[in-house]
Amino acid sequence: MSSPVVAPSRIKSLFGNQQFILLLVLFAMVAFFTWRNPVFFSNAVFGNILADWSPVVLIAVGEFFVIVSGGIDLSVGSTIAISGVVSAFSMRALTANHVGQNMTLFLGLLTCVGIGILVGSINALLITKARIVPFIATLTTMGAGAGMAIVLTGGSQIGDGPAKAISLSVPDFGPLSRPGIVIVFIVAILWVIMGKNRFGRYTYAIGSNSFAARAAGINVNRHLAKVYILSSVLAGLAGFYYYLLLSVGAPTSGQGGELQAIAAVVIGGTALAGGTGKLSGTVLGALILTTVTSGLIMINVAANWKQVVVAILIAVAVLIQEFRSTGGTGSGPIRRLLTRNSK
């Protein structure tokens, strides 16, 4: 299944080859880490892994839509930081003015979504109106967002918000917290949309051949704008999640998030050249990433080894893709990525 497009059958789309391999890798990791440290196989550790996974899967799924459409979004990490920080400022002000905790949290959530819409709109304008290639366009918003988060906070964390926040991120649904449940729900909806809705169909079509999509009457620019806004809004939600987890808005939250998101998408078997890929793969890719991180800590491996393991996973995933799409003739996604034109 090197070119999975329209979920042929539910079971097939869940357990197509790539997904099956990812599950095997995941189980192998869990087995390995449990063998090295039996404590790994516990609700507490799985809870930690899912707590780490929740924000990563949000930005990874946003990145998945962008990459399938033939683009890239480097701004998701800094959107986490700027939305978390701005939302923390507003929640601190609301708390100081004795606004109720639920209302404060709700407005904080809206602030994060609003920042997401703002960043996504800027990305969309740069890409569709100014015709700047996505890599450069989102590189500028990435820099601007991260810079502003530092400038606004002076580098310190913004606390003094609603005390209730911390209690929300306690796992009370098995290993999942309430925000975690919401995130699973959001991802499930996006999974259905990607496979069965016009929105997903147009995303695949534009990434596959934007000329054909335009000729067929699809408003390519408008659709791409929606895709970039979706990605940034999901990053804004991840920003709010980190606020709940830490009870502060930290300007360093989400640092390197863009690389985690891209890594999850690539490990999940999606070609960077666009037009193809499965969202379920990205979800598993994010789970593998966060499992490696927790597992290596649990077996006392120095944290920096994590990057090496992730690099190996990416390399293997890309090699599998390359081999699948060409049968080893060397004209696959890597070649296409190196030679592709901007859209």
Place this chain on the structure above:
Amino acid sequence: MTTGKVLYEVKNVSKNYGSVQALTGVSLKLHAGEVIGLVGDNGAGKSTLVKVLSGAHQPSEGVVELDGEERRWDSPHDALVAGVETLYQDSGLAPHLSVSSNVFLGREKFSKGLLGKLGFLAQKDMDRIAHENLEKVGIAVPQSNRSVSQLSGGQRQAVAIGRAVSWASKVIILDEPTNHLGARQAGEVLAVIQQAKKRGLGVIFISHTLPHVLQVTDRIVVLRLGKIVADAPTSTFDAESLLGTITGLIEK
């Protein structure tokens, strides 16, 4: 030659890109059930005329009429909606999508009820109808839920043409549809053109392969340096005189 009413017409159309004059005073009538061959050397203005006809470009001067009504295409989509389908050279399909997704691209069928209003697709219906429609125009594609990238070059071209013919309600413009095709596949494409003609569509066939043009068209229009230099029934040409007219060795 059986021809019906005038379906599609350009009157005195000129097009310039800055100081470059690509078309000068071109007038052309296409009748229902007629196949016109549009030929000319590179740079003769074929592509420009196709772009004007398909709605990709607007003429600098002159008018376009469909069914006797003056039309102004703001985009190829306008022309598409009005019943004018264009098959572009090579790049009309999304290779990662399935055959039926390509056939229905931009014109998807939705589920019934609320889900459909939310943009959810009736994929099974599309798979079935795409298969039926392609068969109706004489194209046998193994499975309409296979992705286009798994098809051979000839099959892809067949799908692209089948899509255009099955959607077109009035006019179909085929830009080099037999390019890169083997003899048998090209024959199938020409058969599809005959089918379209039988259904009363007007067909504009642009090609460098002169034997195909002589075989399938009713009338041949020759462009040279942005002007029409010949517009005559195909029966008045043979391979030699057609080539002579294109290159300018024969004044007609």
